[in-house]
Each structure stands twice: as C-alpha cells, then as structure tokens.
Amino acid sequence: MLKKTVEIATPGTRLSVKSRQLVIERSGLPAASLPIEDIGVVIVDDTRAIYTHAVFISLLEAGATVMVSGTDYLPAGMMLPIDAHHVQTERHRAQVDASEPTRKRAWQAIIKSKIRNQAEVLKAFAGEDAGLAAMANRVRSGDPDNLEAQAAQRYWPRLFGKSFRRDRGADGLNGLLNYGYAVIRAATARAIVAAGLIPSLGVFHRNRSNPFCLADDLMEAYRPHVDWRVRKSLDEGVEESRGLAERQTRQAMLSLFNETIMVAGRRWPLLLGIQTSATSLAAVLTGEKAKLALPEGLPLALSVGNEAEEEEG
Structure with missing residues (x-):
C-alpha cells in the first residue's frame, strides 16, 4: 500500500489521535483527520506544534517515520519504528x-x-x-x-x-x-x-x-x-x-x-x-x-x- 507524506507547517498546529485517526487542529480552521495506517512519513516544520504522546506511539506502531525540522526548516531528527518486520x-x-x-x-x-x-x-x-x-x-x-x-x-x-x-x-x-x-x-x-x-x-x-x-x-x-x-x-x-x-x-x-x-x-x-x-x-x-x-x-x-x-x- 502506498503511504502518504504529511507536512505540518501551520503555526500552532495541534496533533492528537482518536479512533486510529491522526487529528490535525489549526487555529481558525476545522479539524482534519487521516487514518494512521495510511501515513508513511510525517514532516513537522512548525516549531510551535503540540503533540500528544499517543501521536508518536500510534505512528511508530503503524510503521511511520516522524521527522521534525529546526528553525532553519532543515530536519533536526527523526523517529523510526524498531519492530517493523516479521523476520x-x-x-x-x-x-x-x-x-x-x-x-x-x-x-x-x-x-x-x-x-x-x-x-x-x-x-x-x-x-x-x-x-x-x-x-x-x-x-x-x-x-x-x-x-x-x-x-x-x-x-x-x-x-x-x-x-x-x-x-x-x-x-x-x-x-x-x-x-x-x-x-x-x-x-x-x-x-x-x-x-x-x-x-x-x-x-x-x-x-x-x-x-x-x-x-x-x-x-x-x-x-x-x-x-x-x-x-x-x-x-x-x-x-x-x-x-x-x-x-x-x-x-x-x-x-x-x-x-x-x-x-x-x-x-x-x-x-x-x-x-x-x-x-x-x-x-x-x-x-x-x-x-x-x-x-x-x-x-x-x-x-x-x-x-x-x-x-x-
């Protein structure tokens, strides 16, 4: 299955998980959501983004990568799952x-x-x-x-x-x-x-x-x-x-x-x-x-x- 690349860039975005959906909340906009299983890479360019711990756990359990950028917009680090293959x-x-x-x-x-x-x-x-x-x-x-x-x-x-x-x-x-x-x-x-x-x-x-x-x-x-x-x-x-x-x-x-x-x-x-x-x-x-x-x-x-x-x- 082809996974999605999700970029988070709107200042003050809040990320949470509900019913196996990544919930994206932005000021002045309706909340958006995506199935966790459809996500391959999440790139967070917003230094003011807020996460719940469940975001990381759910994404990693689904085999996704989370990459966060610094103030220069270049990636500062990434998280990978450690158990991703049956053999x-x-x-x-x-x-x-x-x-x-x-x-x-x-x-x-x-x-x-x-x-x-x-x-x-x-x-x-x-x-x-x-x-x-x-x-x-x-x-x-x-x-x-x-x-x-x-x-x-x-x-x-x-x-x-x-x-x-x-x-x-x-x-x-x-x-x-x-x-x-x-x-x-x-x-x-x-x-x-x-x-x-x-x-x-x-x-x-x-x-x-x-x-x-x-x-x-x-x-x-x-x-x-x-x-x-x-x-x-x-x-x-x-x-x-x-x-x-x-x-x-x-x-x-x-x-x-x-x-x-x-x-x-x-x-x-x-x-x-x-x-x-x-x-x-x-x-x-x-x-x-x-x-x-x-x-x-x-x-x-x-x-x-x-x-x-x-x-x-």
Whole structure:
C-alpha cells in the first residue's frame, strides 16, 4: 500500500489521535483527520506544534517515520519504528554475516545507478552527459577508483554553474538540496527498517555516530532525483534566495514523492520505488538475490491517481 507524506507547517498546529485517526487542529480552521495506517512519513516544520504522546506511539506502531525540522526548516531528527518486520532478527543476523564481496558489489551497483542518473540529469538540462554514462560503466566492485567523486567534479558545475560549490551547511541552492536529501533519507530509513534491516550497518558508510549508514548508502542512487527536482523548480520560477522559509519551496521539494520512476524495469511512484530498492537490498544482503533493484533514469511524468500524496497541515 502506498503511504502518504504529511507536512505540518501551520503555526500552532495541534496533533492528537482518536479512533486510529491522526487529528490535525489549526487555529481558525476545522479539524482534519487521516487514518494512521495510511501515513508513511510525517514532516513537522512548525516549531510551535503540540503533540500528544499517543501521536508518536500510534505512528511508530503503524510503521511511520516522524521527522521534525529546526528553525532553519532543515530536519533536526527523526523517529523510526524498531519492530517493523516479521523476520527482523533473522534478517539482522544475515545482514551482519553478509560477506565483504557482497557489500562491495552492492555499493558498486548503487554508485553505477547514481552516476547513470546524474548523466540523465545533465542530458536533460545541459544537453550532454559530460561522459558520465561511460564513467558509470567503469565502476568496479566497491568503487576503488572513487568514480563517484570524479563524477561529482564534472556534474555540479554543469548542472548549477561553475561557481557552485556543494555545501551541507549553506542555505540558498544548497539549502534546497539539503532539504530534498533529508526527506529522501527519512523515506529510505523507513523503507530499510520495514525491510527488516539494521539502518546503522552500512555496506559502505561507516560512522559510529551515524545511526542511518545503510540509508545513506541506498539513497545515493536517489540523490540525482532531488537534483533534478531542484533544477526543475528553479527553471519553473522557485526563487533560491527565498529559501526554505517559503512553504511553496518546501512543497516543491516534497512533490518529488509524486513522480513516477522506473525501478527494475517497472514503473513506481518514487516512494514505492525506494521501498522496492530496500526490499531488494535485504534480499541481496541475505543471499536471496544477486541483483539490486535501483532507479533507472529520470522521473517519467506526474503520476495520476495512485501516487504518493502530500497533506497540508
């Protein structure tokens, strides 16, 4: 079932639970409600929001992720369920026991997908891929040649101009990218937990202070979709100088979940595509399958009907 992404941004919103419904109360507006089981990710951008404890318990029990933003509108933290798969212990053990060659091949596949998708982004906006498609074909197990970094050196100046520098702490254009990556990371972390995997045990990323190493691994293949959405939004008139303080800007980033992408030769709403990739990663790490299901190319078009939905709060 495709879950909804819910953004809470109206100042002073109060969240509570009644009869398995998330109740959203806003000053001067009638109360709104959503079935808890339909929610996949809740993003709270309102620093004055009020919650009952039952909100967190109910959402986590239903397998949802709760992400809260700071005063800069960038995510400050997230909550994930810890019991989300019926064979979780078995998969945890298999994940820990996965061989180094298996991990390296998984990273190879992720980086190949990332660079190929970066090539598609450049072709869409710059008219040529700067040799990235050919570079993707040269990625070896574990990416020992660090072609990921070499691709980035060609990619960023062609996508956003020679003066652009990627900065995780900057605002403006970097802030848009950071927000997009953060919401993709939250969705990826949720999908990994739902697949019965340990989110802190990565195939490449290793950082004792990072509880989401595996999410950071898998989301690399989806980063170019955020880049595509940011560049497309700028071309459509979103002003980078106004940044994330504008609700319209954040909604433009969240609209990425509404896009249809190809994963393993099939069309999926992006949110389900991430879940498909996480499930296939579990199968690879446990030895059930040899090949990862990863995104192929740019979003095809806006989905109609059965797409990931954004709810305003």
